[in-house]
Amino acid sequence: MSMLQGIAASQGIAIGKAHKIEDRKLTVTRRSIEDPAGEIGRFHNAIQDSLKELQQIFRKAKQELGDEEAQIFEAHMLVLQDPELAQGVEEKIKLELINAEAALDEISNQYIAMFEAMDNEYMKERAADIRDVSQRVLAHLLGVGYQSASFHEPVVIVANDLTPSDTAQLDKQYVLGFVTDIGGRTSHSAIMARTMEIPAVVGLKHVSVEIQDGDLVVLDGSEGKVIINPSSADLQAYVKRREEFLLQKQELLQLVNEPSITQDGRRVELAANIGTPQDLPGVIQNGAEGIGLFRTEFLYMNRSALPDEEEQFQAYKEAASGMNGKPVIIRTLDIGGDKELPYLNLEKEMNPFLGYRAIRLCLDQQDLFKIQLRAILRASKYGKIKIMYPMISTVQEVRQANSILDEVKQELAAKQIPFDPSIEVGIMVEIPASAMIADILAKEVDFFSIGTNDLIQYTMACDRMNEKISYLYQPYHPAILRLIKQVIDAAHRENKWAGMCGEMAGDPIAAPILLGLGLDEFSMSPSSILQIRKFVKGVKYEDMKQLALEALGLGTQEEIKALVQQRMRLEA
């Protein structure tokens, strides 16, 4: 038996027989031929066969993985139908009188080499796409087929690498999990594995050599471990852990439609953060009670001009109606800092995080802001939308934003365009200054949402992208907890509610303290919701209040963390 440590790519435990997918470096022999037309015909047949496969994969990916993942295969189809590629291959066959395999291999290698030599990461990735496509055509020419091996029993897939098309074709019925030599948490295959909920460990270096077909393999996708031919004791332990994992998953799924309410009756709202309306299925599957943060940046990014009102309206409407009357908090444009919009031609700044961004930019470029507000208001008719301004640091900013909102409302009313006249308006509290004057701000708004990622960065004066000082990025630092408490208390004194839409809201260590501090709404990535709901249902609010009080009296993040861990163990 041996144990390997890799990168935990997709959680869960798989136990089963190894099935190796050999590296698909097909061997091509160069042969002289006498019938170039025949070879060209074979080549085109292989293209057609490959195209049919890719269309199938594209449809499957679209259905199971979503539009974004499926786009890869659309690009693959374009490569496959590339006239230059076809012409190059045909000419080579005619001029050199060689077989189609060799001609294709040589031409595609030229392209692969060209893209690999580019100094741009994106272009380098295209080399992998061309390789994936040309190997598929080669396989058809060689008559070996490119379809992922078919299995009739459950297996653990072992490979050097899995291409996007390999991963999309994995049959969930038989694939228990997969392990690969290369890849990281954000590689295509890892992302797909998580979407498909198949346990996976990647980045294992030599796993495809160390494992033999038929070996018994245990993979722990939560910890990134792989055990080859485990001892019977280990095997038993993992069989048990697997059952526990599945049981937990089952248990969590049963909480999908349950309210998030503590044993002594305090109800909180567990909401989801989303980037596009396409995230809605995951939000609903995980039982979110609302959208706590709809980041609208995606509408503005990766394009060459501002999105118009209609396009924005459609996206907001889709989210509002998709949530069926549950609250959807739309954050107005939060651009600047590390998020740039090239077409706005903003000046480079020395300190972009302290610069011209978010609400500051919107109050300056009011036309842009008004278009967004108009789109949000129009969509408010289709559900329960709330508006949230990011990066507020002064009372004036809130008033100015609200007066622009009023203008837009009046314009709509004058044109008899319907909207929700009592739409709630809140702010993100993510600058220490606004946390300090939360009592004053609370009089101006309907709610607060604490943005912890920036709040921590600004409070600790610590750039969260800078690895050298990452030790200072401390979510449980007493200063952060005290600011959070101040914000929640200020909201409650004005009978307003306070939520949180930063990473912290879905953090099992932070949640007990936040609950105890009286946080009303927790907004997080959809996949964390059920776990936090389980926690909320299992504790008493009074106990968490006590815990939060104790935590606030401690001096360091480590002590606070230890306190929570110890107390939660006792609770369990």
Add this chain to the structure above:
Amino acid sequence: MLEKSLTIQLAQGLHARPASEFVKAATSFQSEVHLSKQGKKVNAKSIMGLMSLAVKKGDQITLTVDGADESKAMAALETLLVEGNE
């Protein structure tokens, strides 16, 4: 044959999605479509050819169309290069 010199305004140049969109649009016309940049000329119906130009924002390129529907093609493709498919 029609020819036009253009400055690329697309924020990301002709990478990724815009390149695919452009190829799809070019393919929908009968005319031959070529793009050239700094003396290198490629078939604009070829995704790999197009991407190999590595066209960035601000680059000067020449768009050439030749064929029965050349004026229609020129108008559509020019807009796509300047404004993107938004």
